Amino acid sequence: MAHPVTQALTGGGERGGGQTGTPLRIVIVEDNPDDAELLAYELSRAGFAPDWRRVESLPEYVEALQSGPDVVLADYSLPQFGALDALAEAQAVSDVPVIVVSGVMDEATCVECLRRGATDYLLKDRLTRLGPAVERALAQRELRRVTSRAEQVARESEQRFRAAFDRAPIGMAVSTSDERILDANPALMHLLRRPAEQLRGEPFDQFVHPEDRSALAAHTKELRCGRAGAATLELRLLDATAEPVWVLYSAALIAGVPEPGSVEGCTGQLIRQVQDITERRRAEQDRRQSMLILQGMIDNAPSALYLRAPDGRFLIVNSAFEKLSGVHRAEVVAEHGERLLPEALAAELSARDWRCQASRQVMADEETLNDSTYLSIRYPLIDQSGVPWAVGAIYTDITDQKRIQGELAQAKDELERANRELSELDRMKSELVATVSHELRTPLTSIRGYTELLIDNGDAMSPTERRMIEIIDRNGQRLLALVEDLLTFSRMDDGSFQVSADKVDLGRLVESVCAGVVPTLPAGLSLTMRIEPDLERITGDPAQLERAVLNLVSNAVKFSPDGGRISVDARRTGERIEVVVADTGIGMAPEEQTKLFQRFYRTATAQTRQIQGTGLGLALVKGIVERHGGTVRLTSAPAAGTTVTIDLPLTGPTAAPPDGSAP
Structure with missing residues (x-):
């Protein structure tokens, strides 16, 4: 026969539910049905609506745990298994709180159950504490769940931070409130050319160029005290070789509280970020150097130079153009030439500039300005879309060159006239030599012939006379040889020599x-x-x-x-x-x-x-x-x-x- 309390609660049976109150799913490990119903009744009185199931064997208990009960109420001692077994199985299967209920209680048993993981330990004759015990058990369970979830979120957040920290393409370091490096990522180690053990525990500013440490200290102080300051700094770090590395530096306060007795100092960890800008700085320096060189070339060029926009404004002029135009560059740049330059000069320049812009071709002209002659070169500057955005002009003074050119032309004419005269004289000389040589050859041949006859028939001559005839013959021979040479050269000159x-x-x-x-x-x-x-x-x-x-x-x-x-x-x-x-x-x-x-x-x-x-x-x-x-x-x-x-x-x-x- 059912217990009267059971009938009042459930209408009979060993499962109960449907009462008005806080829903509660429970498993009752109990071999006495009446005691189980009494436990359910006490929970109803405590404001719960228990949905309960009684089990008295281990297989039943394991099966009941699969349904995910909110609480397990376990009798300390059953014939087949007891509360300690239920505790062990609950811890193995789920995180359900277990409250041990026993007819008797001693301190050692209570301590053992609590040590094994029981949420509470109650006597069956004092069940008025059951409701508060269940509330505590549920609260503790929720707290464990919230704590576990928070820990999981924290672990995931730490993992995400670590992944971002380690894989970041820029150098990063976490430093303590005394500015010592707590952790450094691989990018920073690569940037400084130092392993992690050489960075951890060292003051961050130890790796900053001495000339930049004061700026870093001021930036850190502003950040720690919450005052607005520069978001970033450009400073130099020193790598393992003491070579300066330019970086873009920024930092953020992770956590901090004011130091006792100080209104300016703050504690807390900083995360510092440094991005290598050495190449950018070098490129900027090279660009500045190039601009200085270009400006120097423009300003010191001996030729007058200007750059002019399509609307007539002067963009660049050099000192030589100042002398040519008579107007200072500060008055010309960004102004229209027609407003400042002499009317005739302005009109001449503008007309030529517009023709160059319209033709989109390089134009070269000789111009006379201020009684001097200039070679002007104009060239259009065209953007990627093919539209001219400026016209450049270079004026080179060629007055002296033109004068010299005229003198050279005159000298050339005179030289050509002299060459013609010399050629004519040379022709006449050649004709004279040929004529004279030819005319000398005949009498010389005759003279030699007669001297040879005299020598051949010179038996009647005295030795002195014979020697004189031989002298005449030798000199005639020499003279005839000279004439032959002259005639040979004459034939070589006129092309008849064969x-x-x-x-x-x-x-x-x-x-x-x-x-x-x-x-x-x-x-x-x-x-x-x-x-x-x-x-x-x-x-x-x-x-x-x-x-x-x-x-x-x-x-x-x-x-x-x-x-x-x-x-x-x-x-x-x-x-x-x-x-x-x-x-x-x-x-x-x-x-x-x-x-x-x-x-x-x-x-x-x-x-x-x-x-x-x-x-x-x-x-x-x-x-x-x-x-x-x-x-x-x-x-x-x-x-x-x-x-x-x-x-x-x-x-x-x-x-x-x-x-x-x-x-």
């Missing part, structure tokens, strides 16, 4: 020349000859080649003193044959060697020693050799002799120069 293309044995030619010279050698002068055997014949004019070799050998004899040595070599080098004439004579200075192949040139030594000669020999050699496609080289030194090398190709002579000019 060389034959015969096969020439150059070795025999050299032998013949040397054989003719040896008998005439002065006493004490020796001549040696080295001719390479089986020299290949070349194509050329034997008479002219003999003339060239003879001139070289005669020069060597003429400029070699007694005791001197002359050598003549002929050898093949590749597809060419060289004839080398060397002597140990007086030689010549280097500055004279470049002029030796000019006509009529004689060295200073030859003139001083009065050595006979016309200065035509080497010029003639050069002309003959070049007509054969060869070259002439000369090396010499004072008192060390002279070496002349003729280099001739095997292939033969070349055609005369097409213009008929002399070699």
Whole structure:
């Protein structure tokens, strides 16, 4: 039969609910149904509306815990399991508070239950405390839930802060109220080139440039005391190498309370942020330097320069333009030229500027301003959209250049007239030389012919008469040779000089020349000859080649003193044959060697020693050799002799120069 209290509460049965009051889901661990109903009745009296379930075995209890009860009321001792088992299972499954209810109570049991996690311990004969005990248990449970949630939120917040702190691209540090670094992120360690252990515990300003520490201290004081100050600072940090690093610095107060007895000082941690702006500072410095350089170039440019907007306002002018216009730059910049410049000058500049802007092309003109001539260069400045936003102009004073240009033009005309006169004189000279040489050749040939007849039939002459005839013959021969040279040069000049293309044995030619010279050698002068055997014949004019070799050998004899040595070599080098004439004579200075192949040139030594000669020999050699496609080289030194090398190709002579000019 149901207990009368149970009937009053539930209408019979071991589950109850539906009463008016605070809803409460409970599990009652009790083997006595009446005691369970009594517990439910007490909760109803305490203002709860219990929805309860009685269990008396461990499986039932575990199943009941799955429904998430608000409170567990457990008898301390049951036949199968008791309150301590219920405590252990509740702690393993959920955070439901457990209140131990027992018929008897001793201090040791109570302490053990509370130590095991029970919320409270009640005697069955004092159930008036059940309602307050449940309220406390629910309050404690809610407090645990709120605390757990707060701790979880705090952990999540700490994790988010740590992630943001560690991964931040800018340097960050947390410092204590005494300004010592509590933590530093990897970006700051990289910026300062120091590991974390070298930063933690150190004053932050230790890593700040000494010149910037006062500004940092003032900024920190304003921040800690809540007074408005600069949001950011630009200061220098010092890395491990003491190299300054420019940073943009900011800080925020994490938490703080006024220090006792101080109205200005505040405590609390600071989070400091530093962003590396070294490159930006360097770029700004470079930009300022570039601007200074550009401004210096503009201001000190010798040419007048200005930059003008499409509406006529002057944007930039330099000092040279001030002198040109007669207006100070402070009066011109940002003003329209028509308001300040002389009317004529303003109109001229504006007209040209507008044409340049309209054409969008560089314009160059010569302008006369203030009685001076200027070369003006105008150029449009066009933005990315293709619209001109300014016109630049550079005025360069070319008055002196124009004057010099006129003088040069006049001098050029005079020079051309003189050249024409000289060319005419040279032509007349060449004609005279050719005519005179030709006219001299005939009587000289006749004179030589008669002197030869006299010498051949001179048996009746005395030795003195014979010697005089021989002198006449030698001088006639010299004069005839000179005439022949002059005629040769004349033919070279007018293009009529030609060389034959015969096969020439150059070795025999050299032998013949040397054989003719040896008998005439002065006493004490020796001549040696080295001719390479089986020299290949070349194509050329034997008479002219003999003339060239003879001139070289005669020069060597003429400029070699007694005791001197002359050598003549002929050898093949590749597809060419060289004839080398060397002597140990007086030689010549280097500055004279470049002029030796000019006509009529004689060295200073030859003139001083009065050595006979016309200065035509080497010029003639050069002309003959070049007509054969060869070259002439000369090396010499004072008192060390002279070496002349003729280099001739095997292939033969070349055609005369097409213009008929002399070699």
